[in-house]
Amino acid sequence: MFHWDDKNVRRVFIRKVYAILMLQLFTTVGIVATFTFCMPVRIYIQTHPGFYSLSYLFFFISYITLACCGDIRRKFPWNFILLSIFTLSMACMLGFISSFYNTKSVLLCLGITAMVCLCVTLFSFQTKVDFTSCQGLLLILCLVLLFSGMIMSFVVPFGYVPWLHAIYGVIGAVAFTMFLAFDTQLLMGNKQYTMSPEEYVFATLSLYLDIVYLFTFLLQLFGGHHE
Numbered sequence: 641m642f643h644w645d646d647k648n649v650r651r652v653f654i655r656k657v658y659a660i661l662m663l664q665l666f667t668t669v670g671i672v673a674t675f676t677f678c679m680p681v682r683i684y685i686q687t688h689p690g691f692y693s694l695s696y697l698f699f700f701i702s703y704i705t706l707a708c709c710g711d712i713r714r715k716f717p718w719n720f721i722l723l724s725i726f727t728l729s730m731a732c733m734l735g736f737i738s739s740f741y742n743t744k745s746v747l748l749c750l751g752i753t754a755m756v757c758l759c760v761t762l763f764s765f766q767t768k769v770d771f772t773s774c775q776g777l778l779l780i781l782c783l784v785l786l787f788s789g790m791i792m793s794f795v796v797p798f799g800y801v802p803w804l805h806a807i808y809g810v811i812g813a814v815a816f817t818m819f820l821a822f823d824t825q826l827l828m829g830n831k832q833y834t835m836s837p838e839e840y841v842f843a844t845l846s847l848y849l850d851i852v853y854l855f856t857f858l859l860q861l862f863g864g865h866h867e
Contacts, residue, residue, distance in 0.1 A: 650829050653837040657827060660723070660844045665851065668731040669750065675735030676746050682739045695732040702726035706845055719841045726845070730852060741859060749858040757851055760817055764824040771821045772833040778822060781815040809861030813854060820850040 675681055685691050702725045706713050713719050738746050764771065788808045795804060823846040826835040835843050 649837055653840060653843075654827050656840050657843045657847070660840070661847050664723075664727045664844065664848050667727055668734060668852070671728075671731040672735045672738050672746070672750075675732075675739045676741075676743055685736050686739055692733060692736045695729045695736070698725055699729035699733060702729065703845075706841065713841050714838050723841055723845065727848070730848075734852060734856070737856065738859065745859065745862060749855055749862055752858050752862070753851065753855040756817060756854065757820065760820050761824055764821045765828065770832050771818070771825050774818070774822065778815070778818055781811070781818060785811050785815050806861060809857045812857030813861060816850050816854040816857065820847070820854065823847050823850055 675685060702722045706719070706722050706726060712722070785808075788811055792804060792808055823843070826833060826846075827843055828834070
């Protein structure tokens with residue numbers, strides 16, 4: 641049995657989550673940099689869209705397995721194998737998307753994402769505000785993001801609307817910044833809702849997705865496409 645009153649258990653859990661998360665982020669940044677700065681690789685993936693579809697297939701299978709199958713998620717080494725497949729497939733998808741933006745935009749958004757994540761993490765650990773009790777606000781943001789995406793899906797075929805994309809990017813960035821604070825405080829154990837120390841893979845998965853989606857919305861907001 642694990643008890644959140646045991647500070648040592650909590651600290652080990654947090655260290656394990658962030659150690660795995662750092663490995664995921666370094667791998668992702670390396671793949672994105674390769675797809676963005678290496679011209680032969682960029683040309684190859686842009687001319688072979690099936691690469692993105694294959695990456696999405698592996699991403700979908702590994703994510704559904706990790707999210708829905710608790711026994712597999714907690715069982716070594718299958719949890720790490722699936723998490724590695726998930727990370728590599730997501731990194732390849734992100735690299736494919738980033739290859740269509742100029743390098744300055746990608747570097748700018750990487751820097752902004754890093755600063756936002758650092759500030760939100762430090763704030764979440766220090767503040768007395770309980771983000772885990774804000775499910776209603778997060779639900780509203782998700783609904784607004786969903787309806788905005790549906791509107792964009794109807795408008796985009798008729799032409800590019802810069803202000804609509806900007807609003808969608810802002811809403812998405814705000815939503816996943818809030819999710820990052822929410823998931824960070826789930827690790828701490830001293831708020832209204834907590835996460836079991838056995839769920840370190842799921843905790844890492846949640847934080848990683850928050851950071852990746854934050855980067856994609858910032859890229860949509862600040863990124864400039866290749867001409």
